[in-house]
Every structure is written in C-alpha cells, then in structure tokens.
Amino acid sequence: xxxxxxxxxxxxVGIKIQGEGYSGLYQSAxxxxxxxxxxxxxxxxxxxxxxxxxxxxxxxxxxxxxxxLLSEVVFLLQSRARITTGLDIKKISEAYLRADLQLCDxxxxxxxxxKSVTYHNLKIIGQDGIKSAEIIFDI
Amino acid sequence: MELKDFDKVGDFRWLLPRxxxxxxxxDAEIFATEDILAAAVGDASIDQVINVASLPGILAHxxxxxxxxxxxxxxxxxxxxxxxxxxxxxxxxxxxxxxxGVRLLTTQIELEQFYPVREKIGQAxxxxxxxxxxDKSNLKLNKKEFIDVLKNGAEExxxxxxxxxxxxxxxxxxGKLEFSAPEIISDKAFERGKTQVGSLGAGNHFIEVxxxxxxxxxxxxxxxxxxxxxxxxxxHTGSRGFGHQVxxxxxxxxxxxxxxxxxxxxxxxxYADIRSPEGQAYLQALxxxxxxxxxNRHLLMExxxxxxxxxxxxxxxxLKINLVYDQAHNIAKFERHLIDGRELDVLVxxxxxxxxxxxxxxxxxxxxxxxxxxxxxPGSMGTxxxxxxxxxxxxxxxxxxxxxxxxxxxxRHKAIKLAAxxxxxxxxxxxxxxxxxxxxxxxxxxxxxxxxxxxxxxxVTDGSGISEKVARMLPLLVVKG
Numbered sequence: 175x176x177x178x179x180x181x182x183x184x185x186x187v188g189i190k191i192q193g194e195g196y197s198g199l200y201q202s203a204x205x206x207x208x209x210x211x212x213x214x215x216x217x218x219x220x221x222x223x224x225x226x227x228x229x230x231x232x233x234x235x236x237x238x239x240x241x242x243l244l245s246e247v248v249f250l251l252q253s254r255a256r257i258t259t260g261l262d263i264k265k266i267s268e269a270y271l272r273a274d275l276q277l278c279d280x281x282x283x284x285x286x287x288x289k290s291v292t293y294h295n296l297k298i299i300g301q302d303g304i305k306s307a308e309i310i311f312d313i
Numbered sequence: 314m315e316l317k318d319f320d321k322v323g324d325f326r327w328l329l330p331r332x333x334x335x336x337x338x339x340d341a342e343i344f345a346t347e348d349i350l351a352a353a354v355g356d357a358s359i360d361q362v363i364n365v366a367s368l369p370g371i372l373a374h375x376x377x378x379x380x381x382x383x384x385x386x387x388x389x390x391x392x393x394x395x396x397x398x399x400x401x402x403x404x405x406x407x408x409x410x411x412x413x414g415v416r417l418l419t420t421q422i423e424l425e426q427f428y429p430v431r432e433k434i435g436q437a438x439x440x441x442x443x444x445x446x447x448d449k450s451n452l453k454l455n456k457k458e459f460i461d462v463l464k465n466g467a468e469e470x471x472x473x474x475x476x477x478x479x480x481x482x483x484x485x486x487x488g489k490l491e492f493s494a495p496e497i498i499s500d501k502a503f504e505r506g507k508t509q510v511g512s513l514g515a516g517n518h519f520i521e522v523x524x525x526x527x528x529x530x531x532x533x534x535x536x537x538x539x540x541x542x543x544x545x546x547x548x549h550t551g552s553r554g555f556g557h558q559v560x561x562x563x564x565x566x567x568x569x570x571x572x573x574x575x576x577x578x579x580x581x582x583x584y585a586d587i588r589s590p591e592g593q594a595y596l597q598a599l600x601x602x603x604x605x606x607x608x609n610r611h612l613l614m615e616x617x618x619x620x621x622x623x624x625x626x627x628x629x630x631x632l633k634i635n636l637v638y639d640q641a642h643n644i645a646k647f648e649r650h651l652i653d654g655r656e657l658d659v660l661v662x663x664x665x666x667x668x669x670x671x672x673x674x675x676x677x678x679x680x681x682x683x684x685x686x687x688x689x690x691p692g693s694m695g696t697x698x699x700x701x702x703x704x705x706x707x708x709x710x711x712x713x714x715x716x717x718x719x720x721x722x723x724x725r726h727k728a729i730k731l732a733a734x735x736x737x738x739x740x741x742x743x744x745x746x747x748x749x750x751x752x753x754x755x756x757x758x759x760x761x762x763x764x765x766x767x768x769x770x771x772x773v774t775d776g777s778g779i780s781e782k783v784a785r786m787l788p789l790l791v792v793k794g
Binding site: 182186187234245249286287291293294296 | 386409554557558561568581724726
C-alpha cells in the first residue's frame with residue numbers, strides 16, 4: 175500500500191508519500207528518498223541491509239518524527255557513506271519512533287545531493303487509515 | 314493576492330500595504346519589474362513576503378529583491394530586520410546554506426594570454442578542486458583544527474595554511490564573526506563539516522572564469538581593480554554540509570523550545586527571542602558556519618591562484634590576481650540603520666540578498682569608501698554577471714540590501730525536461746563558454762532558461778538605485794559541481 179512519487183518546486187524537490195498508518199508512511203518515506211537519490215537504481219537497494227543503525231526519537235508531532243527520520247538518512251549518506259535500505263520498526267506512536275535503520279555501504283552514487291529535510295508545507299493527512307504527506311528537500 | 318493589490322511607489326518599487334492582510338504588521342515592499350512581480354504573485358513567493366511581514370517586532374518593511382522566488386520561510390531575495398535587543402531571530406530568514414556567498418577576483422591576464430590555456434585551466438580546476446556530490450576536501454583537519462577554523466574563519470586559513478593577510482580586509486566582516494562556543498555545535502555538524510573545508514559542492518555552486526566585457530563606472534571599476542578585456546574569477550559556494558546541519562539542528566532546537574510560536578502559516582518561520590538561550594546559541598552557530606564558508610572560499614581561491622600560477626608560469630603578483638570582494642547572501646547580522654527617523658541597532662536577515670553599503674560606510678574596505686561596497690551579482694550559467702556598488706539609496710530604502718543573483722524560474726525537473734534534447738556543453742561552447750562538470754544532469758538543471766534574465770534583475774537594482782552598475786563580465790569557463 176506504500177506509494178511514493180517525486181515532484182519538484184522552483185528551487186527544490188520533494189516526495190509524495192503514502193502508507194498504512196505511520197508505520198507504512200515512514201516505510202514509504204525511506205523508499206521515496208531513495209527513489210529521489212538513486213532514481214532507477216533505487217530498486218536494487220530495497221531489503222535488509224548488512225548493518226543496523228538504531229533510531230530512537232520523541233518528537234512533538236508525526237511531522238517532527240518524519241523530518242528527523244529522513245534527516246538521519248541524509249546524515250548517514252552524507253557523512254558515513256551509508257545508504258538506508260529499510261526500516262525495522264520496534265515501537266511507534268504518533269510522536270515517537272524507535273526503529274533500526276538497515277544500512278549498506280554506498281555502492282551506488284546518488285544522482286543528487288540532498289542537503290536538508292524541510293518542514294515546508296509538511297502536513298501528514300490521514301483518511302481511512304491511510305497516511306499521506308508531501309515533504310520537500312533542500313538540494 | 315493580485316497585481317492590482319500593489320501600489321507602485323517608485324521606479325521598480327511596489328508596496329503591499331499592511332491593510333491588505335490583517336496579519337501584516339508592516340508593509341511589504343518588492344523591488345521588481347511588473348513581469349517579475351507577476352511571477353512572484355504566481356509562484357506564491359509573495360505569500361512568503363506577507364508571512365514575514367506578519368512576524369512580531371518586524372521593523373521597516375518586509376522586503377523582497379528582484380531575484381525573488383519561492384523558498385522556505387523567507388522567499389529567496391527576502392530581507393527583514395528586528396530589534397537587536399528585544400527582537401527575534403529565524404533560521405528560515407538565513408537559509409540552510411549559511412553564508413552561501415560569492416567571491417570575485419580580478420586579474421591583469423588578458424584574453425590572448427588566457428585562451429591558449431583555457432582548456433588546461435578548466436581541466437585542472439575540475440581535477441584538483443573537490444567538486445560534486447561526494448567531494449571531500451584536500452585539507453585534512455582534526456577536531457581542534459576544525460574548531461579553530463570555525464572560530465577564526467578566513468584568518469585561520471591565512472595564519473596556518475595559505476593566503477595573504479592583505480586579502481582579509483576585502484572579505485565582508487574580514488571573514489570572521491565572533492564564535493567561542495564549540496559546545497553548541499552538534500557532533501553531526503562536526504562530522505559533516507570536518508572533511509569539507511575547501512570544497513565547492515554541487516547544484517548551483519560554481520567557479521567561473523570571465524572576461525570584463527563592459528565598464529559602466531570608470532572610477533568604481535578602477536577602485537575595484539576591474540579592467541576591460543581582462544580576466545576575472547568568481548567563486549560561488551557556502552558552508553556545505555556543516556551549515557546545513559547547523560541550520561537543521563537549530564530549527565529543531567528552536568522548534569522544541571518554542572513550539573507554541575510556530576506560525577500556523579509556515580513552520581519554517583519558527584523563531585526565538587534573540588536574547589533567549591536558543592537565540593544566542595543559534596547566532597553563535599550561525600557565526601561558526603559563516604566562518605566555515607569564508608574559510609572555504611579562501612581555500613578555493615588559493616587553489617585557483619596556484620593553478621593559474623602554474624599554468625601561466627607567473628606568480629600571483631605577476632598576474633596581478635587580487636581579491637575584489639567576498640560577500641554573503643544568506644546571513645543575519647547586527648547592523649545600525651535609520652528606521653522611521655531613529656538610529657536603531659537591528660538584526661538584519663538576508664536570505665538570497667546581499668549587503669550593499671554606501672560610500673563612506675565604516676564597514677567596507679577603506680579603498681572602497683570613496684565609491685561604495687562592491688555588490689557582486691552572478692548570472693546563470695552561460696549568461697553575464699555584474700559588479701555594482703552600494704548606495705545611500707539602499708541604506709535609505711532596503712536596509713542597505715540588494716539582489717544576489719538571477720533567481721530560479723523553472724524547477725529542476727522542468728529544466729531537465731527542457732534540456733532533454735540539448736547538448737548543454739555544445740550549446741555553451743557555441744557561446745564561447747567551456748563547461749567542466751562531473752554531472753551532465755547537473756548541467757541540465759542549471760541551463761540559463763531555468764533562471765530569470767539577469768539583465769532584468771540588474772535593470773531593477775540599478776533603476777531603483779539600490780545598487781549602481783560598475784561592470785559586466787561574460788563567462789569563458791564554468792566549473793560546476
């Protein structure tokens with residue numbers, strides 16, 4: 175049920191993501207950011223990685239959690255050359271996420287540089303159990 | 314909003330009175346042609362100017378320069394000031410790439426000297442200067458050395474690595490703002506930034522070798538060292554991953570502390586009181602990132618000088634390579650301005666806007682005080698760039714501010730689509746411009762059609778009096794990340 179597409183604004187790019195509950199939404203976000211970064215090669219990345227990176231975050235909202243999750247993904251790629259291939263969720267609520275990020279070495283070069291994850295126009299919408307959002311990145 | 318809501322109050326000056334929107338505390342003032350204003354209404358960047366006008370304590374107007382386009386929080390080209398003692402500070406009023414800016418060098422290298430080595434210089438720059446998506450600097454710093462760079466900016470590079478002390482006076486704020494609290498920088502920011510001091514980056518960052526094509530103001534050109542027919546060199550980059558991480562960290566920190574103050578209209582406009590612990594910490598972190606950017610551009614300059622010296626077989630002195638100026642276009646600084654008849658200490662936020670201080674101002678190099686501060690406005694890849702000078706009019710009407718570039722018109726996706734059938738390198742070669750880049754996609758994103766016409770932006774800055782034309786440069790060689 176997870177879906178993710180890429181869109182662009184005048185200066186930057188974003189992803190439209192959708193999933194069942196927050197869990198599905200965050201899974202979709204990981205796949206979406208990889209689609210943005212790696213394009214056609216993103217499909218090669220899905221699945222369990224060879225390394226684990228714990229993520230434990232208490233936020234003020236789901237939007238806050240989402241931005242911090244994707245910021246961690248950007249940090250790991252930029253600073254440690256690690257690609258996040260999957261998300262193993264341990265505990266989740268509206269403003270909390272504990273999960274293991276599954277990582278692999280950056281064996282594929284990204285096609286763009288995502289510098290930051292923004293809150294710009296970010297609003298998670300829920301309908302019939304499906305959560306959706308548009309998130310914009312500074313590139 | 315529609316065009317008819319704006320009052321034309323001067324040449325290229327449009328006012329949106331605060332009465333047009335009940336949330337506005339001050340008027341919004343846009344510097345634009347009618348076409349630029351219409352585009353700004355269309356892409357909703359005017360809404361961002363209105364959001365800024367609605368912030369507590371804002372002074373004067375919420376300004377937008379003629380390169381206005383949609384951003385996060387502030388629009389690109391946005392300028393706003395708040396009282397230095399009781400006002401607020403916003404990371405969204407600076408941008409993620411803290412102290413992204415431009416540095417301009419002038420030379421006495423003539424075209425006939427440059428053409429035979431142009432290809433070689435381009436290859437050398439691309440080969441030796443870290444560029445692109447995963448670039449790491451040639452300078453390996455340990456944590457203490459990196460902290461010293463964050464504390465001392467360009468001065469640290471001159472003192473311990475390379476460069477001339479004489480150059481520091483031609484950098485805004487002498488390339489150093491006060492920073493003495495490394496504990497307020499996150500481990501992530503250290504990790505992201507430590508390997509990137511002395512790297513260009515990607516996207517719209519570039520190194521460009523140009524020829525001075527036309528002089529509009531002989532006296533100012535002479536003061537700046539610009540000579541028609543001679544080569545100039547421009548560097549556009551900022552604080553790299555370090556600045557981005559700092560900005561992200563402090564948006565989170567200020568947000569956490571001030572959750573009730575996130576404006577419903579835009580969470581990117583989260584703000585802190587300047588005097589609060591978060592506000593003071595952000596301002597310190599901003600200074601650290603600004604110092605990083607100045608150190609970064611200084612190292613890149615020295616790398617370029619070394620390449621020119623080696624390939625042309627002459628020293629910097631022999632080639633008369635001189636730093637004209639280095640200016641920031643994403644920054645917040647404490648300044649003194651006359652507002653509503655009172656001299657006030659304020660915190661001026663400029664996001665995609667530059668300082669444009671007038672003749673006589675104490676904060677510009679002594680050599681330039683007779684003419685005014687250089688204002689460097691690069692065009693898009695393949696088009697002209699300009700040097701202008703700051704004016705008293707800018708101090709009077711824009712808090713001493715001016716435009717910073719051409720401003721994007723098309724999204725990257727639309728640009729790539731438009732350029733799908735173009736051979737961008739050949740297209741530029743036909744215009745006598747050699748382009749060097751690791752990324753063909755990056756070139757397509759940056760085609761000139763993706764940007765506003767630089768001449769239209771210059772027409773507004775010069776026509777409104779906020780900066781006056783001094784010289785135009787045409788590109789000969791572009792290196793993109």
